[in-house]
Amino acid sequence: MAHFRHPLVAYLVLLLAVTACAPAGESPSADAASRAPTDPPATPSPTHEAAYPLELTDAAGRSVTIEAEPERIVSLAPSNTEIVCALDACDRLVGVTDFDDYPPEVADVTDVVIRTSVDVELVVDAEPDLVLAAGNELTPSTVIEQLDELGLTVVVLYPESLDEVYADIEFVAAALDATDAAEALVSEMETRVEAVETAVADADRPLTLYEVFYSEGTTYTAGESSFLASLLEIAGAEPVIGDAQGVIDAEALVEADPELILLGGASYDQSLADPEAALETVAERPGWGELAAVQSGDVVPYLDDIVTTRPGPRIVDGLEALARAIHPDLFE
Amino acid sequence: MSATLVARPIALGPSLGRSTLVLGVGLALLLVAAAAAVALGTSGVGPDQALAIIVHRVTGIGPITWPASAETIVLELRLPRVVAAMVVGAGLACAGTVFQAVLRNPLADPYIIGTAAGASLGAVAALILPLATVGWLGIGAVQAFAFAGGLGAVLVVYAVARQRGGTPVVTLLLAGYAVSSLLAAGVAFLLFASGDRLAAVVSWLLGSLAGASWPRLAIAGPLIVVSFTLILLRWRRLNALLLGEAAAAHLGIDVEREKRILTGLAALLTSAGVAISGTIGFVGLVVPHLLRLAFGPDHRLLLPASMVYGALLLLVADLGARLAGGIPVGIVTALIGAPFFLWLLRRAVRPNA
Amino acid sequence: MPEPEVVARLSGVEARYGSAERRVVLRGVDLELLRGEHVALLGANGSGKSTLLRVLSGLLAPAAGEVELFGNPIGSWNRGELARRVSVLPQDTELPRGFRVSEVVALGRIPHARSWFASSADDEAAVARALTDAEADALADRAIDELSSGERQRVLVALALAQEPQLLLLDEPTAHLDVAHQLALVQLLERLRHTRGLTVIAVLHDLNLAAHFADRALILADGRLIRASDEHGRLDVRRLGDAFGVSIAEAVAPDGRRVLAPVLPGRPISRIPD
Numbered sequence: 001m002a003h004f005r006h007p008l009v010a011y012l013v014l015l016l017a018v019t020a021c022a023p024a025g026e027s028p029s030a031d032a033a034s035r036a037p038t039d040p041p042a043t044p045s046p047t048h049e050a051a052y053p054l055e056l057t058d059a060a061g062r063s064v065t066i067e068a069e070p071e072r073i074v075s076l077a078p079s080n081t082e083i084v085c086a087l088d089a090c091d092r093l094v095g096v097t098d099f100d101d102y103p104p105e106v107a108d109v110t111d112v113v114i115r116t117s118v119d120v121e122l123v124v125d126a127e128p129d130l131v132l133a134a135g136n137e138l139t140p141s142t143v144i145e146q147l148d149e150l151g152l153t154v155v156v157l158y159p160e161s162l163d164e165v166y167a168d169i170e171f172v173a174a175a176l177d178a179t180d181a182a183e184a185l186v187s188e189m190e191t192r193v194e195a196v197e198t199a200v201a202d203a204d205r206p207l208t209l210y211e212v213f214y215s216e217g218t219t220y221t222a223g224e225s226s227f228l229a230s231l232l233e234i235a236g237a238e239p240v241i242g243d244a245q246g247v248i249d250a251e252a253l254v255e256a257d258p259e260l261i262l263l264g265g266a267s268y269d270q271s272l273a274d275p276e277a278a279l280e281t282v283a284e285r286p287g288w289g290e291l292a293a294v295q296s297g298d299v300v301p302y303l304d305d306i307v308t309t310r311p312g313p314r315i316v317d318g319l320e321a322l323a324r325a326i327h328p329d330l331f332e
Numbered sequence: 333m334s335a336t337l338v339a340r341p342i343a344l345g346p347s348l349g350r351s352t353l354v355l356g357v358g359l360a361l362l363l364v365a366a367a368a369a370v371a372l373g374t375s376g377v378g379p380d381q382a383l384a385i386i387v388h389r390v391t392g393i394g395p396i397t398w399p400a401s402a403e404t405i406v407l408e409l410r411l412p413r414v415v416a417a418m419v420v421g422a423g424l425a426c427a428g429t430v431f432q433a434v435l436r437n438p439l440a441d442p443y444i445i446g447t448a449a450g451a452s453l454g455a456v457a458a459l460i461l462p463l464a465t466v467g468w469l470g471i472g473a474v475q476a477f478a479f480a481g482g483l484g485a486v487l488v489v490y491a492v493a494r495q496r497g498g499t500p501v502v503t504l505l506l507a508g509y510a511v512s513s514l515l516a517a518g519v520a521f522l523l524f525a526s527g528d529r530l531a532a533v534v535s536w537l538l539g540s541l542a543g544a545s546w547p548r549l550a551i552a553g554p555l556i557v558v559s560f561t562l563i564l565l566r567w568r569r570l571n572a573l574l575l576g577e578a579a580a581a582h583l584g585i586d587v588e589r590e591k592r593i594l595t596g597l598a599a600l601l602t603s604a605g606v607a608i609s610g611t612i613g614f615v616g617l618v619v620p621h622l623l624r625l626a627f628g629p630d631h632r633l634l635l636p637a638s639m640v641y642g643a644l645l646l647l648v649a650d651l652g653a654r655l656a657g658g659i660p661v662g663i664v665t666a667l668i669g670a671p672f673f674l675w676l677l678r679r680a681v682r683p684n685a
Numbered sequence: 686m687p688e689p690e691v692v693a694r695l696s697g698v699e700a701r702y703g704s705a706e707r708r709v710v711l712r713g714v715d716l717e718l719l720r721g722e723h724v725a726l727l728g729a730n731g732s733g734k735s736t737l738l739r740v741l742s743g744l745l746a747p748a749a750g751e752v753e754l755f756g757n758p759i760g761s762w763n764r765g766e767l768a769r770r771v772s773v774l775p776q777d778t779e780l781p782r783g784f785r786v787s788e789v790v791a792l793g794r795i796p797h798a799r800s801w802f803a804s805s806a807d808d809e810a811a812v813a814r815a816l817t818d819a820e821a822d823a824l825a826d827r828a829i830d831e832l833s834s835g836e837r838q839r840v841l842v843a844l845a846l847a848q849e850p851q852l853l854l855l856d857e858p859t860a861h862l863d864v865a866h867q868l869a870l871v872q873l874l875e876r877l878r879h880t881r882g883l884t885v886i887a888v889l890h891d892l893n894l895a896a897h898f899a900d901r902a903l904i905l906a907d908g909r910l911i912r913a914s915d916e917h918g919r920l921d922v923r924r925l926g927d928a929f930g931v932s933i934a935e936a937v938a939p940d941g942r943r944v945l946a947p948v949l950p951g952r953p954i955s956r957i958p959d
Binding site: 114115116117118119120121122124125126127137140141142145146149150151 | 373374375376377399400401402404405408409410472474531532535542543545547654657658659
Binding site: 341342343344345348565568569571572574575576578579581582583584585586624628629630632 | 742743744764765766767768769771772773775778779780781782783784785787788791792793794795796798801802803804808809812813816825826848
């Protein structure tokens with residue numbers, strides 16, 4: 001416990017500990033990233049630029065030490081990959097998922113996650129300095145544990161709001177010593193968001209259903225206090241909200257009676273891509289024929305689901321696409 | 333008493349020669365499969381590197397020509413997984429053999445009197461409730477709860493089925509079915525309520541050796557090996573039970589005590605296996621049947637053979653699962669086991685050639 | 686002359702079955718079996734003969750009374766030791782599939798097993814002897830599944846004999862056996878009485894066979910044991926008739942032997958023509 005010899009260090013570690021116990025919803029990672037990095041014990045205040053070793057606390061409250069600037073990064077989620085590439089560190093990626101599709105360069109990187117299964121052997125084989133996992137069991141906690149036990153440096157990211165996306169970008173930037181790039185990126189994102197907010201400020205807010213998926217009378221949409229719900233609000237709509245898992249059944253939907261329906265499934269399902277065909281399909285669903293949106297023909301195939309649901313740097317692209325779909329007249 | 337000249341040798345059981353052949357071939361195959369499983373994987377670490385790493389670890393011989401990651405892959409990922417597959421496979425097959433004899437039911441598998449349902453409930457509860465996932469002694473909460481759930485369920489079933497004169501096998505089976513159904517409903521409810529944990533739960537239920545690690549094996553492994561040994565010693569009593577409980581009693585067996593001990597040991601085997609790898613199906617059902625068909629029902633050979641060939645089956649299945657993209661091994665054993673089982677049923681309908 | 690050893694004794698035994706054990710099957714049964722005795726147990730179906738054997742073998746604990754085997758209360762016997770002295774041929778035993786005959790008979794050696802893995806030469810000899818005695822040596826290598834019911838019965842007899850018992854309890858041992866084999870069985874038991882002092886109590890249905898086999902015959906009726914033979918071992922025809930509800934005729938065979946036959950009522954064809 002050599003760290004505690006220096007009172008400043010002790011104070012900082014204590015602050016970190018307190019932050020780690022903060023309730024979910026805050027962005028502990030943001031605090032950690034903006035705090036001065038801890039010093040190695042016997043050295044007095046540094047005069048050079050080296051920021052490592054770095055102690056950070058991630059979204060899962062895990063405290064992680066980054067020994068040196070990571071040269072080999074494995075990303076276990078597409079959003080994490082995009083963050084790394086947006087910070088101009090794309091060439092450091094040595095492992096990604098098979099879902100990763102942006103930017104195009106990542107197609108050449110080895111897939112260490114096949115469908116949803118993390119191949120631990122491939123992750124170890126890639127010899128990463130840093131592994132970016134996804135929270136909320138998107139990367140199973142058992143796998144995170146296993147990687148921990150094998151001695152890898154694992155960081156868990158799971159942003160549930162725009163602010164948290166910014167925080168994650170800054171967090172990764174801190175780990176990669178790329179804070180300047182992060183600042184520029186976040187600043188640009190914030191500007192674009194503001195532009196959307198301004199544009200829709202005085203417009204009507206239609207009651208909008210964003211359909212993520214539909215099956216057997218059950219619709220999957222934005223859940224309570226979900227990221228998607230907040231995006232819809234910023235984009236100038238009043239979202240139809242499902243339960244905690246985003247599920248809404250036909251009865252509740254009829255009761256809500258949305259004015260506008262965005263079909264996120266059209267991004268993947270060809271049969272929903274054509275507006276007329278989509279309207280027909282949707283009108284045949286039990287109970288849907290009576291919905292205001294169906295009657296007025298306001299059923300829109302939405303083709304940008306990927307960027308709307310991937311909590312990475314392109315989330316603002318998604319926001320803008322939503323705003324265009326909800327208020328086509330305001331955005332040429 | 334005049335000595336009776338035996339005109340030709342009378343076989344009292346599988347001959348020593350035959351047993352040696354069956355077990356010898358099995359062990360040889362097992363060794364080959366284990367070597368292959370350590371030598372093969374999704375990364376680039378191949379057979380020569382794997383061999384060199386192991387040799388170096390065991391004897392210290394040889395210059396280190398491989399990166400640390402290769403050593404981690406071979407010694408911390410592949411090797412414990414291979415050992416786990418063998419230990420769990422052997423345990424499940426052995427437990428299946430025992431249950432089939434004690435319950436005198438050909439459909440008996442290691443999970444039949446509640447182990448799977450109890451273990452699943454324990455594991456799912458641990459996965460869903462906000463419990464610490466890092467446990468002491470290297471056992472996670474999931475493993476500990478799965479183990480306790482499995483054993484607990486069997487105890488409940490046994491207690492429910494107990495009657496004054498003993499524990500009739502039919503009652504055991506029915507109680508097992510009832511308790512399993514109840515626990516399965518609990519699992520289903522937790523699944524329904526689990527939301528974001530669903531993927532983790534389903535993965536566990538399908539059974540997977542991906543999480544095998546030395547700490548996990550450290551407790552469950554010896555438990556399984558000790559249970560094996562105790563069961564092996566009881567081969568004569570298992571044979572006697574095949575004659576029925578009355579006849580076994582006439583042969584001097586304390587039938588109720590034997591049932592308790594054998595059920596307990598088999599439940600231990602199963603629960604320990606489930607704690608390591610979740611509920612992997614078909615191994616415990618199909619291996620004993622196939623071996624019985626091939627080598628006869630005498631437990632003197634059947635028990636050790638079930639261990640060897642159960643280990644072999646799961647090892648090969650897991651290798652396949654790994655190379656096929658990390659699918660849960662329970663899927664592979666089902667793909668292998670189900671057709672075999674159907675074939676078995678057809679044979680039973682039109683008995684023998 | 687030394688007193689003949691009492692191999693088994695039942696005193697005032699009462700046995701019950703059924704829910705709340707209401708059905709009384711044996712009442713106040715007293716029985717002594719002396720070494721080397723052959724006792725036939727007769728009675729109508731359901732009269733409790735199998736129950737009596739189960740009490741004797743220790744499978745069923747009596748509701749009242751005492752059971753002694755070889756001079757000691759049955760409860761004091763170690764199961765294994767008892768199995769080395771008493772063997773039972775029950776009614777309707779299912780033989781496990783997949784075994785060969787010799788392997789099944791070898792199961793009878795379990796009470797005598799010494800080492801963990803191997804069988805001893807003694808075991809082999811005992812199994813061979815048992816197969817020969819039961820006239821089943823030709824069947825030794827056959828699969829159990831392929832046997833006829835008569836062959837299966839002989840295997841069961843061999844199984845009981847392989848235990849090398851001093852007391853043998855037989856429940857309808859001649860079921861499924863043809864006349865020749867029935868006779869052979871009785872002759873075997875006689876031989877074993879001479880060579881080993883084997884004591885036998887057997888449930889039999891055939892009266893002539895019982896007469897041929899038994900030193901003493903007993904009837905179980907209404908839960909009580911009734912003597913059905915005189916001091917010379919001759920069957921008491923009247924008592925038997927009462928027990929079965931059928932009149933039993935006696936005839937004399939050409940060699941002077943007495944033949945018993947139940948007289949079935951009313952069929953004209955069975956009457957001797959005038």
